[in-house]
Amino acid sequence: MTASISDHLLAWYDKHARALPWRLPPGAPLPDDPAWPYRVWLSEVMLQQTTVAAVKPYFEKFTALWPDVTALAAAPDDAVMAAWAGLGYYSRARNLMKCAREVAVRGGFPTTEAELRQLPGLGDYAAAAIAAIAFGQRAVVVDANVERVTARLFAITDPLPGARKAIRAATAGITPATRAGDFAQAMMDLGAQTCTTRSPRCLLCPLRAHCRAHAAGAPERLPVKPAKKPVPERSGTAFWITRQGGAEVWLVTRPGKGMLGGMRALPDDGWSARADGSGMVPLAGDWRELGAVRHGFTHAQLTLRVMALDTDSPPPGEGQWRPVSQIEDAGLATLFAKAARLALAGG
DNA sequence: CATTCGTGGGG
């Protein structure tokens, strides 16, 4: 039988695999070390909808602070949320803690795809990826890279998300019985570096001869994606409330669900992706207008006005005074870090 | 099935 797609791809991967902090060299035996599945799991969660470049420093920080799942399970919530600050999609960090604690109680990660799928924060993709990469099991791993590569290989022209079933079936058809983890990572490397969204580098592609979209002449058109909805424009106000002449600032912890859920933050006027903030100040005083910051979310574009007040009276509600000198370590999401920077610059 | 959830980099 002629060499298969997976054979070609694995041979390519053996030469061209990216070296990544959470990855073994191609073909390496799986370490018999509980820290190994932990690192695979941590990287997979961090990499959800997030670029490799963005993940790297966070992966290094997390593994230095918490080298294994037991250590992470024992960490206080606010420390984990603060360490995640800036990486985005904060429900991942909340689920990360839930998952770590479940895994610590049961004495280690489960090794089957079905069991992994039951853990918080692990969906179809991550469960398959961890089963294959961490435990060497044959699992069909489909992320956005694989979706793109497979749609092109087989010239699947049905638009997403309807095409997912066919894409998954086609991916299953080329997933090998052994080295499924390397195969998945090879597909993702290929998608990230060669079979890219806008201008695929077909001349460098090991699967060029197998690719129906390349043969047809317009691989960059696949997969067909649905039109995106317009992003609404929102406005809100954040409050930089200090005491002792600006030495300490009042920070709150946002509710556990919703935008920036569970994160330490500046108090604000209740803006959301769905509605503008009220614009009302939380306490009376001689407020100063410092200006505004712009911040783009996936589903809203926000202009956040920043107002400042130095006061001796405690603001209403839960919160705590934090030293302004350590604001960089307070664990603010990027939006509020921008607002804090504006305040520190004096408007 | 559609919506909600961040952020930073590249074209």
Add this chain to the structure above:
DNA sequence: TCCCCAAGAAT
């Protein structure tokens, strides 16, 4: 500047 989107999951 603007738009696109990246190792998706939860609801």
